[in-house]
Amino acid sequence: MKPAEQNDVPASGVEKAAIIGTGRALLRDISLPAAVVYQRPLAHNIAWMQSFAERHGARLAPHGKTTMTPALFRRQLEAGAWGITLATATQCMAAFEHGVTRLLMANQLVGAANMALVAELITRGAEFHCVVDSVENVQALDGFFAARGLRLQVMIELGVEGGRCGVRNDGELETLLAALEQSSALVLSGIEGYEGIIGGQTPIADVRAYGARLVDTLMRLKRSAAFSADKPVVTASGSKWFDLIAEAFDRADLRGQYIPLLRPGCYVVHDHKLYAGAMEEVKERHADLQGELLPALEVFAHVQSLPEPGLAIVALGKRDIGCDPDLPMPQCLYREGQAPQDVRGWGVRMIMDQHLFLSVPAGETLAVGDIISFGTSHPCLTFDKWRQVLLVDEALDVVEVMPTRF
Known part of the structure; x- marks a missing residue:
């Protein structure tokens, strides 16, 4: 089986500029939303x-x-x-x-x-x-x-x-x-x-x-x-x-x-x-079972609008992430210059084709341009929305572009 190559990614110049090459920083160099698989x-x-x-x-x-x-x-x-x-x-x-x-x-x-x-x-x-x-x-x-x-x-x-x-x-x-x-x-x-x-x-x-x-x-x-x-x-x-x-x-x-x-x-x-x-x-x-499976797939997207108190609109929709049987689940907030923040308790109100309605708890603040990662329920219905997924290391640097073949 041949490894992932540049010829495996779509021909669009925009897409190539966004993701070709390894060693790119997910949060800085990659066009979002993006489907991400964690290497470890x-x-x-x-x-x-x-x-x-x-x-x-x-x-x-x-x-x-x-x-x-x-x-x-x-x-x-x-x-x-x-x-x-x-x-x-x-x-x-x-x-x-x-x-x-x-x-x-x-x-x-x-x-x-x-x-x-x-x-x-x-x-x-x-x-x-x-x-x-x-x-x-x-x-x-x-x-x-x-x-x-x-x-x-x-x-x-x-x-x-x-x-x-x-x-x-x-x-x-x-x-x-x-x-x-x-x-x-x-x-x-x-x-x-x-x-x-x-x-x-x-x-x-x-x-x-x-x-x-x-x-x-x-x-x-x-x-x-x-x-x-x-x-x-x-x-x-x-x-x-x-x-x-x-x-x-x-x-x-x-x-x-x-x-x-x-x-x-x-x-x-x-x-x-x-x-x-x-x-x-x-x-x-099985009380004696050693270890367990770990979630490895998330989709990263930007906060794009803060139209009213307690509500953020994220640039993520049904075309990007599965929402059956469950809505996407916020995992982590990334903001330049700050440590990642656990947001697993935050809720999603609804999701449309290209917009996700995120409830922001009282006392929490978001800014347009913040990045949030979302987990999924049933990964099949997220993979089939992407022509490629990105394998990243613990530093969130891209180590491999992995094309899909749906």
């Missing part, structure tokens, strides 16, 4: 999750749709990741073009144009897996790839009632298996699922049961010689329940008979609320 927490998170997976005898295939940032893919792979998970054929192509050769598309591959992209990936040497949950999809894939003399690796998706995709019961599973047995171009490589949709009154017990169902189904099919490989894949795990899925997959009596594959994505930069809360719950479930 990033490295910590990548190493922490890789170590967590390995301690449970699992492999890691981080979900790349979170960031679509090749520089982060490279770091995850160098740390030991099995491959990268993506959601669409175009995302898979983008990752492959930047050096990712083992791709798991945790989604159904539908449509001739998308199949053509995957056929190209396979022809060019990618190891590609996708999921199936219907006879119609199996037949369409088989016809397309057989006509081109290619083999496509697929995993059966097991779903839950009221959830997203996936077969719901054993009857649907058997029907799908029969269709796969009749295909000539499809190779069954494993079982896939997604537990993040599970809720209700007993979510922890239900997630554990779902993980056990995935493993039990895989072993039942393995005994019937349904898989092409001696060690088929069983995979699940978003960024909320990764510990429960790891436990379900980590069965001493079955270690060595399959490849347990975890797919969290948001962990790489974590966040300030949604997954921060989930991390606290993980720590409560």
Whole structure:
């Protein structure tokens, strides 16, 4: 995978003048707003999750749709990741073009144009897996790839009632298996699922049961010689329940008979609320857990107007930072010549396309031109707003410009 280069940033002269080159001071030399990733927490998170997976005898295939940032893919792979998970054929192509050769598309591959992209990936040497949950999809894939003399690796998706995709019961599973047995171009490589949709009154017990169902189904099919490989894949795990899925997959009596594959994505930069809360719950479930994930992503912006007492308008909007499921969260105030000020107790009233309404507590003062950093809840919906994010060190100097590939 090639490193970030000047040719990777947009051609706009304004954008180039703002961010090209390392060693620039974020607060002085960079056009704001800007999406910023902190170097030390990033490295910590990548190493922490890789170590967590390995301690449970699992492999890691981080979900790349979170960031679509090749520089982060490279770091995850160098740390030991099995491959990268993506959601669409175009995302898979983008990752492959930047050096990712083992791709798991945790989604159904539908449509001739998308199949053509995957056929190209396979022809060019990618190891590609996708999921199936219907006879119609199996037949369409088989016809397309057989006509081109290619083999496509697929995993059966097991779903839950009221959830997203996936077969719901054993009857649907058997029907799908029969269709796969009749295909000539499809190779069954494993079982896939997604537990993040599970809720209700007993979510922890239900997630554990779902993980056990995935493993039990895989072993039942393995005994019937349904898989092409001696060690088929069983995979699940978003960024909320990764510990429960790891436990379900980590069965001493079955270690060595399959490849347990975890797919969290948001962990790489974590966040300030949604997954921060989930991390606290993980720590409560595992009193002996060493360390934790750290927030590594913030967006920096200027105070641009002070129109009335107690209100500041910040030059930051929905086009710059995610606001679902939570509004941005103020973190730190930066003013030239002064030490940074913690403003985590300040509130955001609302956010528009390019303006954020910030409540200023009584007794606090702001000035036009002050800089405030904001944390996020659910980092996916911030990354996709940027053509590049900036990696900074502890002094807030830019050490790398990291293009995204949405």
